[in-house]
Amino acid sequence: MVLFGASGDLTSRLLLPAVAQLAEAQLLPPGLTIVGSDLTDWSTDDFRAHIAGKLEEHATVTAATRDAVVNTLSFQPGDVTQPDDVGRVIGDQVREYKAAALFGSGAPVVWQALHRAWPPVIDFCTRLAAELGHPVQANAYVTPPSSRGLA
Numbered sequence: 688m689v690l691f692g693a694s695g696d697l698t699s700r701l702l703l704p705a706v707a708q709l710a711e712a713q714l715l716p717p718g719l720t721i722v723g724s725d726l727t728d729w730s731t732d733d734f735r736a737h738i739a740g741k742l743e744e745h746a747t748v749t750a751a752t753r754d755a756v757v758n759t760l761s762f763q764p765g766d767v768t769q770p771d772d773v774g775r776v777i778g779d780q781v782r783e784y785k786a787a788a789l790f791g792s793g794a795p796v797v798w799q800a801l802h803r804a805w806p807p808v809i810d811f812c813t814r815l816a817a818e819l820g821h822p823v824q825a826n827a828y829v830t831p832p833s834s835r836g837l838a
Contacts, residue, residue, distance in 0.1 A: 689777050691767040693723025693734065699741035707746040707756045724765040724776045734762035793834040801825040 690698055709715050723734050735757045742753045765772035790796050798804075802812040802825040816823040 688719065688721045690721060690723045691765075691773075691776075692725055693762065694725040694727040694729065694737070698723070699738060700745050703738055703756065704742060704746035707742050707748045707752055710756050711748040711752045719759055720761065721759050722776060723760060723762045724767070724772075726764065726766055728764050729762050731761045735760050790829075790831055793831050795828055795830040795834065798827040798829075801827055 690702065692698060703721075706715070706721070723738075729737070738760060739753065739757045742748070742756065746753065748756075763776050765776045767773060786796060801808040802823060803809065808825050812823040812825050
């Protein structure tokens, strides 16, 4: 999980106490890690200390749960309005130039979750889901003309 604006009041007073409640109820996925990011020039230790104090103040969980949640935390300073910072904080983001080079060499491109991102597809999937009575997702697979695709 990545939290932009992680040094803010909503993160420390509401969001992470809610995460701690989920942890206390054993409802978090195993291996969950939480990366905080903000303009604040904190280290991971600074962020953990800040959140530990706020969890003690705002979350009604055991000390062991509080410590377990705090141990899932890391921090990377960054500005959510700067694409390079976002790409650094969310390490699995696609670099456009790398994707273009791979496509140029014959690799297919997959756009996932178009049902959440592109208004015409959102509308179509919403109507289709209502008609079917079942959730609908949309992905696109684009193969360069010189390739065979996923076959």
